Amino acid sequence: MTTEKFNKVLIANRGEIAVRICRTLKEMGIKSVAVYSEADRDSMHVRAADEAVCIGPASSKESYLNIDAIVSAAKITNTDAIHPGYGFLSENPKFSKAVTKAGIVFIGPTPEAIEALGVKSAAREIAIKAGVPVIPGSDGIVGKNYKEIAKKIGFPIMIKATMGGGGKGMRAVMKEEDLDKMMQMAQNEARAAFGDDRVYFEKLVLAPRHIEVQVAADAHGNVLSFTERDCSMQRRHQKLVEESPSPFVTPEVRKKLTQAASKMIKACQYTGVGTVEFLMDQNKDFYFMEVNTRLQVEHPVTEMVCGYDLVKMQIDIAQGKKLQITPEQALQITCHAIEHRINAEDCENNFAPNPGLITEWIPAGGLGVRVDTHMYTNYTIPSYYDSLIAKLIVWAPSRERAISRAKRALSEFHIGGIKTTIPVHNKILNNKDFASGNMDTGLLERIFKEDESKK
Incomplete structure (x- = not known):
């Protein structure tokens, strides 16, 4: 694979992840192109990019899922590469093929790898052949x-x-x-x-933990597995809180986990950044679930723990560069990090989406706090897309201190005009099982049931 320098990258996404990618591109000296729907004309990612192209009406189907419109936008702006972000077309092999066919680099794995791993039953067969434990x-x-x-x-x-x-x-x-x-x-x-x-x-594994391993692989045969993330705090299979390292995983289990993740990635000749997800039972036995062939929403917790920019890593790999860190460096734990997904949802009305005008936006700050968002005061959240409005990431030398910092940060995060999931995050942080690290994928539902029984 030849090494090439990108001059301009189009971001085929919206919201906080598009802003996140813009920032890394700017640091790398690469021009950015945003695409946006008519409903996103005032979105922060449009302002953050060097250029912006409207690709269609508000409906995702007619804009962010419109392959022809996105490829056309890349062509008219003379784009070298396209970064898909997450969601939308990020795991669509047809999109990857269309980008490559247009003579543009797709920042992600090959269409063949996306296709093979996108069918869960096929991915399971790959895992079995690679000697990765499966349920x-x-x-x-x-x-x-x-x-x-x-x-x-x-x-x-x-x-x-x-x-x-x-x-x-x-x-x-x-x-x-x-x-x-x-x-x-x-x-x-x-x-x-x-x-x-x-x-x-x-x-069915009863009371499981959802554990995942961030991976990166270049075109030169180098594969990295990073310290695991614990994503057990979920509501109806949707993650709300993620942290790294897991309070449940021992160094011995971590070694087995990361080895299994690397085996899986090597077995499908994967290149790029991705995530191998596992279920872990109460005996710390783990089983392969799936591979996400893209950047994850929760990638910031890994960035804070390992100290590396995963978006930069994606772009470097797509440019044909070799990974610059060793497997040992990828597993260094510099702190404990926790991410809270803050959604525009009404927690008291079955988490119904709550889009609308933001009348006040005062994000948390201070030592050990990062906020990834595309919100600002007087911005109107459109009703057409995902309800995620911000990710609050905190880090500290220990899990106990990270939890204390998260409580402080949430207390100073003020959002006016809409309802958000901040009250749920406060409940989680004040729950004794979460505080002790005694959690599984059903803990949040049990917390809600306890609240109902007290009414």
């Missing part, structure tokens, strides 16, 4: 004999959509008599969300 399951898509397969695995089981994501097309089946009903529900949801109702089965 006992159907080893592929289930058909008409799904009842026999479920009995062989043993209940409880989890039904998962082959093209799943964001918790869609997933159903837990605790006993055999519920299988038919849950199967139909999972398939209907998968068909509606992805246009594909194929599913596969996995043994």
